Amino acid sequence: MAILVCGGAGYIGSHMVAELLEQGEEVVVLDNFQKGHHDALMGGKLYSGDLRDDEILNKVFTENTIDAVIDFAADSLVGESVTEPLKYFENNIGSTINLLKAMRDHNVKYIVFSSTAATYGEPDNIPILEEDKTFPTNPYGESKLCVEKILKWCDNAYGIKYTALRYFNAAGAHISSNIGEDHRPESHLIPLILQVALGQREKIMVFGDDYKTEDGTCVRDYVHVTDLASAHLLAVKRLRRGEDSVTCNLGNGLGFSVQQVIDVTRKITGREIKAEMAPRRAGDPAVLIASSDKAKKLLGWEPKYASLETIIETAWKWHESHPEGYSK
Numbered sequence: 001m002a003i004l005v006c007g008g009a010g011y012i013g014s015h016m017v018a019e020l021l022e023q024g025e026e027v028v029v030l031d032n033f034q035k036g037h038h039d040a041l042m043g044g045k046l047y048s049g050d051l052r053d054d055e056i057l058n059k060v061f062t063e064n065t066i067d068a069v070i071d072f073a074a075d076s077l078v079g080e081s082v083t084e085p086l087k088y089f090e091n092n093i094g095s096t097i098n099l100l101k102a103m104r105d106h107n108v109k110y111i112v113f114s115s116t117a118a119t120y121g122e123p124d125n126i127p128i129l130e131e132d133k134t135f136p137t138n139p140y141g142e143s144k145l146c147v148e149k150i151l152k153w154c155d156n157a158y159g160i161k162y163t164a165l166r167y168f169n170a171a172g173a174h175i176s177s178n179i180g181e182d183h184r185p186e187s188h189l190i191p192l193i194l195q196v197a198l199g200q201r202e203k204i205m206v207f208g209d210d211y212k213t214e215d216g217t218c219v220r221d222y223v224h225v226t227d228l229a230s231a232h233l234l235a236v237k238r239l240r241r242g243e244d245s246v247t248c249n250l251g252n253g254l255g256f257s258v259q260q261v262i263d264v265t266r267k268i269t270g271r272e273i274k275a276e277m278a279p280r281r282a283g284d285p286a287v288l289i290a291s292s293d294k295a296k297k298l299l300g301w302e303p304k305y306a307s308l309e310t311i312i313e314t315a316w317k318w319h320e321s322h323p324e325g326y327s328k
Helices: 011-022 054-063 078-083 085-105 139-158 189-197 225-240 258-269 293-299 308-321
Strands: 002-006 026-031 045-048 066-071 110-116 161-167 169-171 204-207 222-224 246-250 275-278
Touching: 002 011, 011 026, 011 225, 026 054, 045 054, 054 085, 066 085, 066 225, 078 085, 078 139, 085 110, 085 139, 110 139, 110 225, 139 161, 161 225, 169 225, 169 308, 189 204, 189 258, 189 308, 204 258, 222 225, 222 308, 225 246, 225 293, 246 293, 258 308
Parallel strands: 002 026, 002 066, 026 045, 066 110, 110 161, 161 246, 169 222, 204 275
Antiparallel strands: none
């Protein structure tokens, strides 16, 4: 039996493929390569195509014996989702609906869905629990929450069991340094800081130093990308055992401020890294930290690369050895 990884050539998807191969799973990858990279794939049977294309989906499910799907395929830029909401609803919701239709038609009963902490919006509690209210503040989070609701009804109607994993700030790179984070354009904090360390960027902007945190800068929960991948595989195995559908947070349960991330990166890289303060960005909560107790209890998940130093060290090794990302 094979596992289909949708969006498997992307940042998290490629680490998922690597984890599955390392654990001896048969892997099929479907990616449209709008954001993914061929060189990020460490193996698996590859199909190039879009989830909105019925023909390619039928081909994938007909030519392979697939029992589970892991779905990473989505647009994920929060700012862009605000200016282009229809693009996000069409792709993120429409693609998954098409995937679920194909799963129904080919009798595939398990899906692990890549969701997000953006489903919560502005949190009332820290750490954030799965039972807390979901009130997204951007179309990206809204699109993911909508898919979660669709999954519930598909379980009810078709018996497609799901695990929705709401994760926080994915970071780091594979321990081998063969794959890592290469977004165009880059919007994530750690790779942006590392671009300064590499001399590719003059400085890192810190948006707000007057929050009610220890050093005044925003606090976020960073989780290593390989730890995310291991949680997805554990979720597949749980579904294969016949367990019920569930939604879980994925995070370290630890918060690190923007200033802490900069300071640790300076230490690991040995570079100066110029930082400049700027006004707050609208909609940035002061603190976002997950409770992952549910994932630990139900999935048996335990992060291996939980320290900020390890996360940044693996990211630095990737960026230092691939200063232009996957570009030749």
